[in-house]
Amino acid sequence: xxxxxxxxxxxxxxxxxxxxxxxxxxxxxxxxxxxxxxxxxxxxxxxxxxxxxxxxxxxxxxxxxxxxxxxxxxxxxxxxxxxxxxxxxxxxxxxxxxxxxxxxxxxxxxxxxxxxxxxxxxxxxxxxxxxxxxxxxxxxxxxxxxxxxxxxxxxxxxxxxxxxxxxxxxxxxxxxxxxxxxxxxxxxxxxxxxxxxxxxxxxxxxxxxxxxxxxxxxxxxxxxxxxxxxxxxxxxxxxxxxxxxxxxxxxxxxxxxxxxxxxxxxxxxxxxxxxxxxx
Amino acid sequence: xxxxxxxxxxxxxxxxxxxxxxxxxxxxxxxxxxxxxxxxxxxxxxxxxxxxxxxxxxxxxxxxxxxxxxxxxxxxxxxxxxxxxxxxxxxxxxxxxxxxxxxxxxxxxxxxxxxxxxxxxxxxxxxxxxxxxxxxxxxxxxxxxxxxxxxxxxxxxxxxxxxxxxxxxxxxxxxxxxxxxxxxxxxxxxxxxxxxxxxxxxxxxxxxxxxxxxxxxxxxxxxxxxxxxxxxxxxxxxxxxxxxxxxxxxxxxxxxxxxxxxxxxxxxxxxxxxxxxxxxxxxxxxxxxxxxxx
Numbered sequence: 040x041x042x043x044x045x046x047x048x049x050x051x052x053x054x055x056x057x058x059x060x061x062x063x064x065x066x067x068x069x070x071x072x073x074x075x076x077x078x079x080x081x082x083x084x085x086x087x088x089x090x091x092x093x094x095x096x097x098x099x100x101x102x103x104x105x106x107x108x109x110x111x112x113x114x115x116x117x118x119x120x121x122x123x124x125x126x127x128x129x130x131x132x133x134x135x136x137x138x139x140x141x142x143x144x145x146x147x148x149x150x151x152x153x154x155x156x157x158x159x160x161x162x163x164x165x166x167x168x169x170x171x172x173x174x175x176x177x178x179x180x181x182x183x184x185x186x187x188x189x190x191x192x193x194x195x196x197x198x199x200x201x202x203x204x205x206x207x208x209x210x211x212x213x214x215x216x217x218x219x220x221x222x223x224x225x226x227x228x229x230x231x232x233x234x235x236x237x238x239x240x241x242x243x244x245x246x247x248x249x250x251x252x253x254x255x256x257x258x259x260x261x262x263x264x265x266x267x268x269x270x271x272x273x274x275x276x277x278x279x280x281x282x283x284x285x286x287x288x289x290x291x292x293x294x295x296x297x298x299x300x301x302x303x304x305x306x307x308x309x310x311x312x313x314x315x316x317x318x
Numbered sequence: 319x320x321x322x323x324x325x326x327x328x329x330x331x332x333x334x335x336x337x338x339x340x341x342x343x344x345x346x347x348x349x350x351x352x353x354x355x356x357x358x359x360x361x362x363x364x365x366x367x368x369x370x371x372x373x374x375x376x377x378x379x380x381x382x383x384x385x386x387x388x389x390x391x392x393x394x395x396x397x398x399x400x401x402x403x404x405x406x407x408x409x410x411x412x413x414x415x416x417x418x419x420x421x422x423x424x425x426x427x428x429x430x431x432x433x434x435x436x437x438x439x440x441x442x443x444x445x446x447x448x449x450x451x452x453x454x455x456x457x458x459x460x461x462x463x464x465x466x467x468x469x470x471x472x473x474x475x476x477x478x479x480x481x482x483x484x485x486x487x488x489x490x491x492x493x494x495x496x497x498x499x500x501x502x503x504x505x506x507x508x509x510x511x512x513x514x515x516x517x518x519x520x521x522x523x524x525x526x527x528x529x530x531x532x533x534x535x536x537x538x539x540x541x542x543x544x545x546x547x548x549x550x551x552x553x554x555x556x557x558x559x560x561x562x563x564x565x566x567x568x569x570x571x572x573x574x575x576x577x578x579x580x581x582x583x584x585x586x587x588x589x590x591x592x593x594x595x596x597x598x599x600x601x602x603x604x605x606x607x608x609x610x611x612x
Binding site: 053054056057060061064065067068070071082083085086087129132133135136137139140141142148151152155157158159160161162163164165166167169170185186188189190192193196215219220221222224249250252253257267268269271272275282285286289292293296297300301304308311312315316 | 320322323324325326328329332333335336337339340342343344345346347348350351354408411412414415419421423424425426427428429430432433434435436437440441442444445450452455456458459486489490491494495497498533536540546547549550553554568571572575576581584585588589591592595596599
């Protein structure tokens with residue numbers, strides 16, 4: 040009985056401790072949420088936190104309407120979605136051709152592409168700015184999607200090729216016996232077996248693109264094509280001294296990512312771990 | 319089989335799109351950087367070949383560059399010494415929670431890491447605001463009014479603030495990676511130690527930490543990589559100020575390129591930066607491989 044009680048108490052202590060840690064960790068965001076429902080004069084006041092009674096929902100109304108929240112959200116979904124789809128496709132194609140197919144130079148191309156993981160995006164900002172200007176794609180969605188693909192592809196290839204190496208050759212041999220070509224092998228053997236790797240690649244690509252700031256700030260200027268982080272940038276330019284309305288936009292712009300993370304929690308947690316360890 | 323796998327047309331079809339994108343966005347820009355770095359290009363005047371002048375100036379005379387590199391070291395140290403121990407302990411406790419609670423805490427602790435850098439930077443600028451910021455309000459409330467200050471404009475506190483922001487932003491990532499490590503330790507080893515009556519502290523230092531070694535190495539590598547690539551938080555908060563006390567390599571490069579329009583010089587920084595990253599990667603790989611053989 041006593042041991043049982045002691046165990047229960049120990050568990051309660053653990054949960055309380057974790058709650059404190061989580062609360063401390065989330066406190067800045069809780070503070071942000073709190074003040075996003077208050078009036079601007081409250082921000083200038085002395086209180087640390089204040090019960091929003093009644094909550095000032097009009098801040099969120101301004102955030103959605105004046106902040107063109109859905110415009111930015113759709114851009115983010117579109118650009119991230121396309122990038123993830125292309126990165127997965129390219130890493131499967133490259134992975135198969137570089138790991139399994141026999142040709143001179145495959146080793147060299149593989150090493151070259153993998154080196155991309157180590158190149159910091161910042162070193163390409165200036166030359167790419169000139170290059171994109173020359174191609175005439177500055178301030179278009181392509182100017183975002185293209186570098187996003189390039190910088191996620193190296194890690195994607197690395198993760199995918201590790202996985203493709205582990206596929207038993209006998210499966211492919213059987214497919215060839217049945218008269219399959221390379222494309223059918225990829226479609227019938229590689230793709231069905233590499234779903235876990237695809238989840239990892241998708242997760243890492245999502246994190247690379249969804250909140251990406253500096254490339255978007257450098258290569259684009261018009262708000263009709265920019266992504267969610269710019270909802271905040273653009274809005275804080277318009278409402279310079281109205282802090283609590285800005286807070287509403289800031290909080291709102293983090294909500295989609297949190298929802299996506301909760302919806303795909305299991306896959307994304309696995310993806311983060313596998314991706315980070317591979318890196 | 320081998321006939322199918324050496325089909326040249328097929329190989330080209332599979333490989334070329336990826337190679338073209340890689341060349342267009344990563345390889346060609348690097349060559350362009352190398353080319354511009356030996357010129358005095360500024361976008362307006364005619365370009366002149368200046369040899370290695372930019373590199374010489376950058377390595378021999380540029381105090382700001384060395385300050386930026388120092389700050390990269392300070393940030394890596396901050397992440398490794400402060401963030402990692404906290405996230406290891408947190409990971410152990412999250413794992414211990416079990417069931418639904420484990421999942422809930424895993425999500426809650428990771429949420430700040432999902433927030434965009436624009437939000438975290440603006441949020442902390444507001445929290446550290448000298449007049450209306452949360453931090454000074456809290457200090458006033460507990461009677462430490464004399465501690466209140468303009469955090470982001472003082473040389474030391476600004477750098478500390480930036481390191482703390484990064485510790486907070488990356489906490490979820492490092493916790494989750496350590497958590498995976500803790501999950502990988504066979505449960506029977508922990509149970510056996512428990513039955514032997516090992517105390518919690520003993521359990522952590524004798525059983526858990528030695529098994530976490532490979533994960534610790536990965537996380538340290540990631541901390542160094544992240545410190546090297548540090549840019550957006552600085553750009554959106556202090557932009558290197560006061561003076562260049564909070565300058566970081568990537569941000570310095572950006573300032574030189576897009577504010578000062580010294581394209582030649584900025585490209586020299588780019589090239590040196592790439593070399594630093596490749597060397598850092600090589601060294602960490604070397605260390606990892608050496609230890610891995612043991």
